[in-house]
Amino acid sequence: xxxRNSSDKQNGAGRxxxxxxxxxxRRAQIVAAAIEVIAEVGYHGASFAKIAQRAGxxxxxxxxxxxxxxxxxxxxxxxxxxxxxxxYVRPRIEVHEAYADRLRxxxxxxxxxxxxxxxxxxxxxxxxxxxxxxxxxxVAFLDHAESLLALQVEQLRKxxxxxxxxxxxxxxxxxxIRAAIxxxxxxxxxxxxLDVRAAGRELADLFDRxxxxxx
Numbered sequence: 001x002x003x004r005n006s007s008d009k010q011n012g013a014g015r016x017x018x019x020x021x022x023x024x025x026r027r028a029q030i031v032a033a034a035i036e037v038i039a040e041v042g043y044h045g046a047s048f049a050k051i052a053q054r055a056g057x058x059x060x061x062x063x064x065x066x067x068x069x070x071x072x073x074x075x076x077x078x079x080x081x082x083x084x085x086x087x088y089v090r091p092r093i094e095v096h097e098a099y100a101d102r103l104r105x106x107x108x109x110x111x112x113x114x115x116x117x118x119x120x121x122x123x124x125x126x127x128x129x130x131x132x133x134x135x136x137x138x139v140a141f142l143d144h145a146e147s148l149l150a151l152q153v154e155q156l157r158k159x160x161x162x163x164x165x166x167x168x169x170x171x172x173x174x175x176x177i178r179a180a181i182x183x184x185x186x187x188x189x190x191x192x193x194l195d196v197r198a199a200g201r202e203l204a205d206l207f208d209r210x211x212x213x214x215x
Contacts, residue, residue, distance in 0.1 A: 001021060007044060015070050015170060018046035023066065023109065026062070026066060026131045027066045027076070028050065028054075028080075028090035029055050030055050030057070030062070030063055030066060030067070030073070031073070031076050031077055031080050032045060032055070033051050033052075033055035034051045034073055034074075034080070034123070035077055035080070035119050035120055035123040036049050036054055036057070036119055036123075037051050037054050038077065038122075038123040038126050039118070039119035039120075039122040039123045039126070040119075042126055043074075043126045043127060043129070043130040044130070045101055048060040048064075048070070049065050050142075051063060051073075053201075062148070069134075071092065071131070072134065074127045074130075074131060074137060075135070075136060075137030075140075076122065076129055077123055078124055078127055078128065078131075078137045078138075078140075078141055079137070079140070080120075081121065081123065081124040082124075082141065084113075084117060084120055085110075085113055086119070086129045088108060088112075088113045088117075089105075089109040089113060091105065091186055092105045092106075092108075092109040093105045093106050093109065093204060098158075098164065098210055099155065099156075099158065099162065099164045099165060100165075100211070101205065102155065103155075103156075103159075103177075103208070103211065104204040104205075104208060106152070106175065107181065107200055107203050107204040107207060108200040108201060108204050109200075109208075110181050111181065111184060111196045111197060111199055111200030111203070112196075112197055112198070112200060114185055114188055114196045115196045115200075118188065118192070121185050121188070122188075122189045125136075125186065125189055127187075128141060132180070149178065151169045151173070152174045152177075153171055153174050154170075156170035156173060156174060156211070157184065159211070163213060164212070164213060165211045165213055166211065166214070167214045168211065173207075173210070173211065177203075177207055180203050180206075180207075181203065182210065184199045184200075184203070185187050
């Protein structure tokens, strides 16, 4: 710890040195282990001891070195899942030009993400259900979610103006889509046998029929 404190002082009071490549890798290793442990034993069962063991660390002090307590680590778990989701789903949407295809890619992409990374989504649901409502991690997640919803609402409006989608309230529609996806995520955390990819296709078909202009 002394080496870290000395480095901080050399970089000015209250300002920490930029993490080295090794430190960044270690933080990622700890977050990955935390995601696995939380998904397996839940938020309260995910002790630093279990996370350190899963990450192959010699002591829990390594976690305390890289994170300012349990809440800091939990917030980073949420941030990591958000980054993964963005990187996974966005390219699948952007390869399409037709609005109907982009909507389908968004719905199926979210649930393909769940199928491919079940621990990540389970861990995020677990963490968000236990952090305080005013916790910076929860606030950041909600702000990010709202900004994404606002962008998606505007995409629906553009599709309507282009004549691809029928008349409906985009605000209501996008929240119905989001609620349906979130419900599959919640069910999947309780039922590991659920075919979430099939659920994604079903939801994509359902909302394609609900939005597409047919005449």
